[in-house]
Amino acid sequence: MSPSTSQVPVLSGYPRADGRKGIRNVVAVAYTVECAHHVARLVVNAFAGQPVHLIGFPGCYPNAYADTMMKQLATHPNVGAVLVVSLGCEGFNRNSLHDTVAASGRPVHTITIQQNRGTRTSVSSGVEWVSWALDMLAAQEKVPMGLDELVVATICGGSDSTSGITANPAVGLAFDSLIESGSACIFEETGELVGCEFHMKRRALTPELGDEIVKCVEKAARYYTIMGHGSFAPGNADGGLTTQEEKSLGAYAKSGASPISGIIKPGDRTWGPGLYLLDVVPDGEPRFGFPNISDNAEIVELIACGAHLTLFTTGRGSVVGSAISPVIKVCANPDTYERLAEDMDVNAGRVLTGEATLEQVGQEIVDLVVKVANGEASRSEDLGHQEFILTYKQFEPAGPGCFPLKAA
Incomplete structure (x- = not known):
């Protein structure tokens, strides 16, 4: 691919x-x-x-x-x-x-x-x-740009039981292909990766980075426990997901199989090709008034890390886009795609119906990334979506163990 x-x-x-x-x-x-x-x-x-x-x-x-x-x-x-x-x-x-x-x-x-x-x-x-x-x-003219200059992010929203077997692994395959071509790719939602921290630790470039990944997910688990509600919404259950762990495994599939190059926090930039985990859970004591979960707030944080565009996977359906950087919708559920086709860019549900393989959908996503990066409007752009949310949060600087290759 x-x-x-x-x-x-x-x-x-x-x-x-x-x-x-x-x-x-x-x-x-x-x-x-x-x-x-x-x-x-x-x-x-x-x-x-x-x-x-x-x-x-x-x-x-x-x-x-x-x-x-x-x-x-x-x-x-x-x-x-x-x-x-x-x-x-x-x-x-x-x-x-x-x-x-x-x-x-x-x-x-x-x-x-x-x-x-x-x-x-x-x-x-x-x-x-x-x-x-x-x-x-x-009047400004464009200049040549390589895939090694592109930063691509991913997030999921409105997940259901199809998300982890179609859209999310297809995005993971697309990420692996883009990283191989020199792109920087960012995944996040540490609050939706509870239970997957040791899988990610094994993929870290260094043992120190692996330890920091575990700490990130443990922080997210504490934060949501204190706040009293995590990342498992009623709509997820209505869509067939049964546990937080099941949802986490589906969300984890978006990261693909590439080694994890580092951890960044909102506003940090990537420092070269590779796969980066964005830690979006605030540091310090949890405070009411700080946000819990908002897809659009997290898209904004991905953009602040330099993401040129975002791959948004959804099973239940979502219509949101973003200011500044295009959003590409990858729909996991064929029934949802049929209802919301005007808002969806890629029908990953074709994997369930036998019309396409995961590899074919992953290639379709890569091809669409190139087209949108070259100026083709995504569906949410064409519909005029420019959602934007920014609220109060608190973060400490990432430690040196979070970016093992930054000085290289």
Whole structure:
């Protein structure tokens, strides 16, 4: 299974000053407090059907996690320019965000509503600047891009009894193929990998990394036990899953069979080809008010780690997409695909009906990754989905045992 047998780049992308390349050229409109959300949304709404995406942090008091996330998202390779929309009195450091984007070589402009005569004036000036940015980005030329410059993520949502035998292992095969071609691939959901930690430990590049993987999953198990509810939802049971462990084994299949190169946390970047585990469970004591489970919040965290696109597997069905990076839906259940065909990109349920093998579906996923990376719209993109969630969390830096090859 391979997208290309030659060394000639099969992709093209937009060059960025830090050496990375984007598969989209989005203008991000970023609000820095919920009080600026409406103004930012009105600016984005003026550009329906154009690559203008809304992102933002709703909280007022500062949070190191949110600050890191916003900076990484605003300088993501798929982002070409940024409009920052601030109320003016929030604790979030809008000036630091502006300066970070400017230092990345991207055009950036900040509107402070309290200093800009309110809603109408702020929306008008925002629309004017975004119009200029779109014209500027439209003139930017693409350059050759290899698969070894691509970062691909995966997540599952709305899992059922078919997920672990069709869509998830097919994505795992696609991951193995992409990694062999030099791509970086990220899987996550440590709260949905309970019981699989020692399987992952055996795949770690070093014993130290294996130990850190076990600690990640143990942390997730403690977190969800204290919070009182884990990653096993009523819909999973309705879909035929019987235990957390059964769901975990299905989720684990998305990671494929490649060695695990490291553990990253939200906002950390991958440091080369290979397979990375993203630890999304907050560090420290569990706090009510911190999120428990949200597919879209985790997609945002994957994007903040540099993911150009995300493979989203689902058995029960999901219609969500994302701002900034495309989402490709891989449907596990043939009945679900029939009901939600307009929202699904790949029908992995054909494995159950005998119409395709896992290897064939895995190759279909790889081929679609290449097409979407080259500009073809995924189903969620075509339908206009741009879901985005960012809330408070707390993380400690990953330890040196988590990235054995980073210094190599």
